[in-house]
Amino acid sequence: MLIGNVKLAWHFYQQERQHSHQRLLRWTQGVLLLFIVTLSQSSASIQNYLDKNLQGLLGADxxxxxxxxxxxxxxxxxxxxxxxxxxxxxxxxxxxxxxxxxxxxxxxxxxxxxxxxxxxxxxxxxxxxxxxxxxxxxxxxxxxxxxxxxxxxxxxxxxxxxxxxxxxxxxxxxxxxxxxxxxxxxxxxxxxxxxxxxxxxxxxxxxxxxxxxxxxxxxxxxxxxxxxxxxxxxxxxKQGAHPLALFWQRTENFIGLASIILFFMAAIAIEQLAQVYLKKDQYFSAICMSLGASKATGMQVSLFKWLIALALLLPLVLLLSTVFHWLIIYWLQETFINLPWHWNIFSMLKTTGFVVIIFAVFHAPVWLALQQTSVAKLFISTSNGTSHWLSKVSSLLVLLGVVITYSDNGLLTLMMVATIVITITLMIVLSWATLTVGEKATQNISGLIPFALFMMKQRLISKSTQILGVGLCAFLLLFTLMLLKDIGATMASYQRQHDGNVMVSQATQSQLTYINRWAKQQNITIRQAKPYMYAKLVAVNEQSLTEFSQKPSDSLATFTRPIRLHWSETIPPNNHIVDGQWWRANTQNWQQISVEQEVMTDLGLQLGDWLTFYIGQQSFNFEISASHAFKPGAGSITFWVQMPAAALAHIQAPHFNMASLEVEQQQWPLLTNLWQKFPTLRMLSLKEMTDRFDTMLAMITKVISGFSLMIIVLSAVVILASLNALESREMKKNSIVMSFGFSQSTCLRLNVIEWLVTATITAVGAIVGTYIAGLLIYQSQFSLTYKPDFIWLLATLSTILLVVTTLGVYASRKSLRSSVRQLMSDT
Amino acid sequence: MSSYIELKNISHSFQLNQEKVTLFDELNLSIVQGQSYAITGPSGAGKSSLLMLMSGLEQPTTGQGLYVKAGQSASLDALRADIGFIFQQFHLLAELTALNNVALPLKLRGDKQALEKARTWLTKVGLSHRINHKPSELSGGEQQRVAIARALVFEPSFIFADEPTGNLDQTSATEIADILFACCQENNAGLVVVTHSDILANRAQHIFSLADGQYSQQSKQALQVAAC
Incomplete structure (x- = not known):
C-alpha cells in the first residue's frame, strides 16, 4: 500500500514538476538551503581549523x-x-x-x-x-x-x-x-x-x-x-575557548541574523505557495476518498510528493554549496592562514535536517487541511479557519525559535524584529485605508481606477497578503542596500566632522602634557581630551563574569580584556541618561557607576547590580546607578563605563588619556618626532583609520552584496509565488471582464493599475520601515546620526514602483492570456 | 432598425493529430437583434465553436462575419461592446456579493448608478432577498439568475448563452429559461443559446441543428414568453 502510494506520488510529482508552484517552491527551498548549508560548512571548516591549531600550534599548553x-x-x-x-x-x-x-x-x-x-x-x-x-x-x-x-x-x-x-x-x-x-x-x-x-x-x-x-x-x-x-x-x-573561535562565533551569529531575514522571506513565499498546494492536494485527496481510498492515502501521497521534490533538489544544492564553500574558504584564507577546504558530513546532515524540519512546519497547513478533508469538499468548498490560523501561529513560533537560536546581539535582533512588526502593521493599515478610502472616494467617478480599487477592496485579504509579501521583501532589500551605502558615507563624514584627523587612543599624563605644549607650539588644535584608567571587570553581583553571562556578544568579548574607565562629575556632553540617575557633582558616594545602555542589554545588567573591577592590582565594587547612551554632536570619544571623580581618591592606578587632534597637511612630518620621543604613544592618523575602515567596509560590502543577491532572488520568488497563488482567480476575472465586451488591453490596464497601487503601498511601507530601522539601528548600533537622503529614498521609491509593477505585470502575462472560451470550456 | 449578425460562406476547420477536422463548410446564417436562437447537436459537433464565431471571439478559417448596426456594416470586432455571455458554470466572482457581481460590468463602464441598476435587475430575476449573499451561499439556479442579471444589466444587443441550464434540475432549468427568454425579449436583445436540451431549444424562435459539418435551420413564428 505504502509502495503504491510512493509510486503514485512519484507519478504526480513528474506531472507537476514543470508547474509554476513546484518550480517556485524548488527555488525557495534551494536558495535557503544553499545559504544555510554553505554557511554551516564554512563554519565547520573554521572550527576544525581552530581545533587543530589548538592541538599543535599554540606554542604552550x-x-x-x-x-x-x-x-x-x-x-x-x-x-x-x-x-x-x-x-x-x-x-x-x-x-x-x-x-x-x-x-x-x-x-x-x-x-x-x-x-x-x-x-x-x-x-x-x-x-x-x-x-x-x-x-x-x-x-x-x-x-x-x-x-x-x-x-x-x-x-x-x-x-x-x-x-x-x-x-x-x-x-x-x-x-x-x-x-x-x-x-x-x-x-x-x-x-x-x-x-x-x-x-x-x-x-x-x-x-x-x-x-x-x-x-x-x-x-x-x-x-x-x-x-x-x-x-x-x-x-x-587548550581546554578553553580560543579567542579566534569567539571572534568567529560572533561573526557567525551576525550572519545568523541575516539568515533569519532569509527565513522570513522563505516563510512568506511558502505561505503563498501553500494556497496552491492546498487546493490541488485537497482536491486529489477528496477524489481518492470518493473512490474508496482512506484519508491516509491523500496525506501520504502529498507527503511523499513533497519529500521526492526535496530529495531531488538536495544533490544540486549540495553541489552548489560545495562550490560556494570552496570560494568562501579561499576568501577567508586572508584571515585564517592555511585554512583547508574540508567537507563536514555531520554538519551538512544536521543543517539539512534542521532546515527540512522548518520547511515541513511551513508546509504543515497543507497536511493539516488534508487531515480535515472529506468527499464533501468536492461539492462544497469551505475554508479551514482554525487549523489555518493554528498553522500560521506554529510557523511564527518556529521563526521565533530560529531568531532566538541565532541571536547574538539581543538589542539589534529586537530592533530588527520590532521594525519588521512595525512595517507589517503599517502595510496592513495602509492597504486597508488606501483601498477603503480610495474605493469610497472614487465611487462616483467613472473609469478603470475606481473599478481596480473596488476589486482590490473586495479582495482585501488576499491582496493584503500579496502586498505584505512583496512589501516585506522590498523593505529587507532596501534596508540592506541602505546599510551598504550609508555605513561608509555617514561614518566617514562623521569622523572627519568631529574627531580631527589624528586620534590619540592612549597617552600617559606626561605624554599628554607634552602633546599639549607641542600642539600649542606647532599651532595644532586639540579637539578633545578625556582621561581614563584601565579596569578589568571580574564579577557581577559576586558572580564571576563567565558565570554571570554565557551568551556571546561583542560586549562580553570586550570585557574579557581590561576596558577604559572614565570619570566625570557631570554627564559628558555627548552622552544622555537612559535610565537611573547620574551622581550629583562633588558627591562623596564614589562607589557608583554608569554603564552604556547596549552593554547593559548585552550582559543582562540592571540598575542596582554590583560590578567588581580589578584596577591596579586591587578590587573595587561599584553599584550601577545609571545607564547612558551616546548623543551625537559633541565629539565621538565616549566610554562604556563611567564613575564619579571622587573615586580617584580611593584608586591608585595609572591615568591615561584619549584625545583627538586636527593636523594640517604640512604638519604631518612633525608626528615622526612625536613618535620617536614616545614610541608607546598610541596614535592613529585618519589615513590609518580610513584604511582600516575601508578594509572593513570591503569585507562588509562583499558580505552584504552576496546577501542582497540572495534577497533579490527570494524577493522575485515571493512576488511570483504570490502571483501564482492568485493566478487562477486573476485568469477568471480577466475572462469575465472580457465577457462584458472589454478587450485584453482593458485587462492589461486594470492589471497595471492594480500593480501600481500594490507597488505604491509596498514602497511607502518599505521606505517608512527602512527609515525606522535606520533611526533605531544606526543610532544605537553605530552611534551615528541617521541622516536619510530623501532624494535617494525617492529615487528608490520610483525604482521599487517600476520594478514591482513591471515584474508584476510581466508575471501576470499568463492570466492576461485568458479568454471567454476558457470560461466556456471550464466545465 | 434592428442590428444583426451575418455569417457568409463560413468554413471552420482545425488540425488534430495531423488530420484536418472540418466543423463547418460554407455556412450562411443571420442573427437578428430581438430574436432567439438555439444551437443544438451532439457533443463535438461544433456548437460552442459556432457560438464563438458568431460572437466574433474566434476567426473562421474562410468566409466573412459582419455586424450590421443602424444600417452600417462592420466586422465582428465591432460587436464586442454589444454582447453579453452566460455560462454553464455561472462564473461568478466568489469574493463578491450577488449585488457586486451584477454591478461589475456597469462599474467597469463607469456607471454611477451601477448599484441601483444591479439591485433592480436582481429584483427582476427574483433575488431581491439574496442581494448581499456570496455565490457560495446561493443554489445553482440562484447563481445562474445572478449570471443572467449580470449579462443583461448593461443592456447588450445580443446574449450568448452556453448550456445555461446544463447544471440545473428540471424545475430550476424551466425557471431559468423563463427568465432568460423573457428578459431578452423585454430588453430587445438577440439571444443565442447552445443546448443539448430539446425543451430549451424548442423555446427559441430559430433552431440550428449541427451534425457532421452540416446544419439545418428550423424557424417558428410564435414564442411564448413569461414575464421578466
Missing part, C-alpha cells in the same frame, strides 16, 4: 597574561604548579626609519623562547622560514614581513626605537604562540628581553605573557590558583 609582572611569590607559586614557564613581554610601539613610521607590537623574549612549537625566521622576504632557537641577540631586532616591507628595510639596516638604534638581522615568519594571543592583524617585531628592559618603557604599558607547559591536571590547578590569587589575569588553555 596554557598562557597566563596580565598587565603586570608576577611578583616573586606569585612566580614561585606558579612554577610549583607546572612543568616549565617562559615569559614574554609585549608593548604597542611605533618604529621609525627614514621618515617613515609604522605601529607594531614589539615582543621581548629570552633564550628559552619558544617553549613549544617552531619559531621560523628568514634572511630575506623571498626565503622560506628556518627553525630558530631563541630570540634575537642583544642590539638586534627581527621584524615580520609586512612591517619590514612597509618601512622599506633591508637586512643590515638600523632602525630607531625610543631613540636607540637596532640592527635588523632577520625576518620573522612564524611565532608559535601567536594564535593564543587572539586574532590580530598588528604588525610585529621582536627584540631581546635585556634590550627591552633598557628601553625603560612605562611599566603600566607592558603586557606580560607567561607561556606554560603543563598537563591537564596541572592546568586545572593553575586555573584554581589564578581565580583565587589573580582574578584579573587572563588564562588561555
Amino acid at each position: 596554557a598562557v597566563l597574561s596580565q598587565k603586570h609582572p608576577l611578583t616573586a611569590k606569585q612566580y614561585a607559586a606558579v612554577t610549583a604548579l607546572i612543568d616549565e614557564m617562559v615569559v614574554t613581554q609585549q608593548i604597542q610601539t611605533t618604529l621609525t626609519h627614514n621618515g617613515k613610521w609604522q605601529r607594531a607590537k614589539l615582543k621581548a623574549v629570552d633564550s628559552h623562547y619558544p617553549l613549544q612549537g617552531e619559531l621560523l625566521t628568514s634572511q630575506s622576504l623571498q626565503h622560506q622560514g628556518q627553525q630558530t632557537v631563541g630570540g634575537p641577540e642583544s642590539g638586534q631586532i627581527w621584524l615580520d614581513a609586512r612591517l619590514f616591507a612597509s618601512l622599506s628595510l633591508t637586512i643590515g639596516d638600523h632602525i630607531l626605537l625610543a631613540e636607540k638604534p637596532f640592527l635588523v638581522s632577520r625576518i620573522l615568519q612564524h611565532e608559535p604562540d601567536r594564535l593564543m594571543e587572539g586574532h590580530s592583524v598588528d604588525m610585529r617585531a621582536m627584540v631581546n628581553a635585556a634590550d627591552f628592559a633598557s628601553l625603560a618603557f612605562a611599566a603600566d604599558l607592558v603586557h606580560y605573557r607567561y607561556l606554560i607547559a603543563a598537563t591537564s591536571a596541572q592546568i586545572s590547578s593553575l586555573l584554581h590558583w589564578q581565580q583565587k590569587n589573580l582574578p584579573a589575569a587572563q588564562v588561555h588553555h
